[in-house]
Amino acid sequence: xxxxxxxxxxxxxxxxxxxxxxxxxxxxxxxxxxxxxxxxxxxxxxxxxxxxxxxxxxxxxxxxxxxxxxxxxxxxxxxxxxxxxxxxxxxxxxxxxxxxxxxxxxxxxxxxxxxxxxxxxxxxxxxxxxxxxxxxxxxxxxxxxxxxxxxxxxxxxxxxxxxxxxxxxxxxxxxxxxxxxxxxxxxxxxxxxxxxxxxxxxxxxxxxxxxxxxxxxxxxxxxxxxxxxxxxxxxxxxxxxxxxxxxxxxxxxxxxxxxxxxxxxxxxxxxxxxxxxxxxxxxxxxxxxxxxxxxxxxxxxxxxxxxxxxxxxxxxxxxxxxxxxxxxxxxxxxxxxxxxxxxxxxxxxxxxxxxxxxxxxxxxxxxxxxxxxxxxxxxxxxxxxxxxxxxxxxxxxxxxxxxxxxxxxxxxxxxxxxxxxxxxxxxxxxxxxxxxxxxxxxxxxxxxxxxxxxxxxxxxxxxxxxxxxxxxxxxxxxxxxxxxxxxxxxxxxxxxxxx
Numbered sequence: 001x002x003x004x005x006x007x008x009x010x011x012x013x014x015x016x017x018x019x020x021x022x023x024x025x026x027x028x029x030x031x032x033x034x035x036x037x038x039x040x041x042x043x044x045x046x047x048x049x050x051x052x053x054x055x056x057x058x059x060x061x062x063x064x065x066x067x068x069x070x071x072x073x074x075x076x077x078x079x080x081x082x083x084x085x086x087x088x089x090x091x092x093x094x095x096x097x098x099x100x101x102x103x104x105x106x107x108x109x110x111x112x113x114x115x116x117x118x119x120x121x122x123x124x125x126x127x128x129x130x131x132x133x134x135x136x137x138x139x140x141x142x143x144x145x146x147x148x149x150x151x152x153x154x155x156x157x158x159x160x161x162x163x164x165x166x167x168x169x170x171x172x173x174x175x176x177x178x179x180x181x182x183x184x185x186x187x188x189x190x191x192x193x194x195x196x197x198x199x200x201x202x203x204x205x206x207x208x209x210x211x212x213x214x215x216x217x218x219x220x221x222x223x224x225x226x227x228x229x230x231x232x233x234x235x236x237x238x239x240x241x242x243x244x245x246x247x248x249x250x251x252x253x254x255x256x257x258x259x260x261x262x263x264x265x266x267x268x269x270x271x272x273x274x275x276x277x278x279x280x281x282x283x284x285x286x287x288x289x290x291x292x293x294x295x296x297x298x299x300x301x302x303x304x305x306x307x308x309x310x311x312x313x314x315x316x317x318x319x320x321x322x323x324x325x326x327x328x329x330x331x332x333x334x335x336x337x338x339x340x341x342x343x344x345x346x347x348x349x350x351x352x353x354x355x356x357x358x359x360x361x362x363x364x365x366x367x368x369x370x371x372x373x374x375x376x377x378x379x380x381x382x383x384x385x386x387x388x389x390x391x392x393x394x395x396x397x398x399x400x401x402x403x404x405x406x407x408x409x410x411x412x413x414x415x416x417x418x419x420x421x422x423x424x425x426x427x428x429x430x431x432x433x434x435x436x437x438x439x440x441x442x443x444x445x446x447x448x449x450x451x452x453x454x455x456x457x458x459x460x461x462x463x464x465x466x467x468x469x470x471x472x473x474x475x476x477x478x479x480x481x482x483x484x485x486x487x488x489x490x491x492x493x494x495x496x497x498x499x
Contacts, residue, residue, distance in 0.1 A: 010236040017150060017210045017234060018159060022166035024103060024203025025143025028196050029136045030170025035192060036072060038178030042189040044068050047122045067122070074126055076421045078133020083413035085134070086141040087406040091259035094220075095146035096212045099139060103204035106135040110197030117190040125193075132196065137417065141409040148397035149213035152235055152243055153462065157333035160397050161390035165326045168385070172319035179312055210234075218247050219402045220259065246464035250401055265407040273472045274399045277457060278412050281342065281392050284449035286419035288346070288388065289353055289442030293380055300360075300373045314374075321378050325385025337461040338391040338398075343450040345387015350446035352380045353439050360436040398460040399468055 047067055051059045059067075089098040109131035116124035144163050151159035173195075178184040183192040211217075211230035218227035227247070231240045265271055297318060301311050333341060356376040363369040400408045430438050458471040 010238070011152075011155070011234070013210075013236070014150065014155075014159075014234045018147065018162050020203055020206045020210065021099075021143055021146055022162055022169075023199050024099060024106075024207070025139045025147075025166060026163045027166035027170040027173070028106065028199060029140050030167040030172075031174045031199075032075065032132055032136060032170075032196060034171045034174035035178060035195075036075075038174065038184045039189040039192060040068070042186050043071060043122075043125065045186070046117065046189075050120050050122050053120065071122075071125055071129055073421065074130045075133040075136070076417050078130040078135075079137040079420075080133075080414055080417040082134035082137020083141060083410055083417060084137070086138045086413065087262060087410035089138065090142055090145060090406040090409075091220075094212045094216050095142045095149070096207065096210070098142045099146070100204060100207060102135050102138045102142070103200040103207075105131055105138075106200035107197045107204070109135060110194045110200070114190050114194035114197070128193075135200075137413060140416075141406075141413050144393055144397060145405060145409060146213055148394075149215040149402075150230075150234055152240070153246070153464070154334065156398070157338065157390075157394050157461065158330045160394040161326060161330035161333055163393050164385075164389045165323065165330065168319065168322045168326055168389070172316065172323055175312070175316045175319050179316075214243075215247055215402055218244075219251050246466065249464065249466045259402070260404050260407055262407045262410050265404050265411070268404070270473070271400075271404050271408070274404075275408065275411065277399060278396050278408060279415060280449065280452060281388075281395060281457075282412050282415050283419070284346065284445060284453075285388055285392050286416065286423060287442060287445045288349060288384065288449075289380070289439060289446070290384060291423050292438055292442060293377055297377060300370070300377060318378060318381055322381045322385045322389070325382040326389050329386045329390035332386075333390055333394060334461060337459045338395050339453065339457050339459045341387045341391040342395070342457065343454040345383055345391070346446045346450035346453070348383045348387065349380060350443050350450070352376055352383060353443050353446070356380065357436060357439045357443075360439075395457070395460060398463075398465065399472070401465055401469060 044064060048059050048064060051057070086098065089101070093101075109128045111128075112124045112131070113128035116122065116128070143166075144160070147159050147163055148156065176182065177192055177195060183189070183195075211226075211233050214227045214230040214234075217223045217230055228240075228244065231243065232238075260268065265275070297315055301314055329341065356373060359369045359373045359376060363373065396409070396412060397405075430441070434440075458468065460468050463471075
């Protein structure tokens, strides 16, 4: 306890920077993804009323559904565009300036959505959502990279997980403010949509007081004095030769190598193992069953005889469970490592889904099974938070050098945004066709992902970027050597046959 308090005092400026980064980073992504559900009926009603006042006729249901789907999907389109821009902005101007520019974009976006009701223009909502998507694509990548680069080695896992904490916090804040007792009403829905602008303004005001990441200053700008100054400003007085030496080793390895763009990273064979690892864990996170649990939560609560008025508060309890479990993950990730939390978390989630599948199928025969389903939903979210939710971000941040990280995050971000788009489009049809049996798909994905991670992912805990890169190279060398031995063995057998 004494050690924790002393670290808290020493790294107090780092903690403050984590808070400033988080509220204008992944917190906004979680909020924007969730808040649209609570404003859905009011926005659709607003679109219908606006159309009626303009053209004197009520919108057909098909046209209204199309316009509403545009409001939802234009956010993902903006997210992919912002993700493509994030690599260039982070490499050219650094993460700090990228986030400050992004805050201005988000403030403009929320002014559009906030005043759309007064202007009687649903087009302003479409434009605002598109700009919010661009902002999300930029700040998700910049925040995660920035957090990974400002942390000392011993706290790297903890700091990386904070981006997942703020993502879950954003979802919870949206659920709280979206309650009918607060801003989830017909009169206040536009104010609810504008909350993102207030948070972006807070980051815009306070982030200039914090330094750019030490890694960026040294490796990209060649500013040794600025790097050491940033370390002392964030980490307090101390001996940071180990971290500085690790960055100098990385600089020596990448000497003369500029920040690589997306095409160069895709063509660079030495980065293939890291890219394959990142795509595996990102796709497994997309298909782990979290979307299915979210979809079924309200229905399961209803079948368990939970009162309709209480369901939003129980759902809020699910979000709070996610936050608490991810915070717990941040406290154990530097002790147990990333690899164990990933494959162990996936296997635990698969087991819980098997039990949930059984409880859903048997709920008509045994009424008490319905209450088991509610408990299993909470357990699934807790397993997700303790394991993959935090470990995935740590791994994706730690396995790339500074020269490839920005572009690798662009590739990963595109995968995430495409996954969100296709999951939103296809998942309702999967539920329609398979019902609760759709969980079988996620169980298979979780088990296969756990096996692949156990077999091929090296542990990154407590290692420098250069050490992790060497581990990937060693694995690649062993694979090539094994293939060469097999080839020579085959040639020898062929030669013997000819004799």
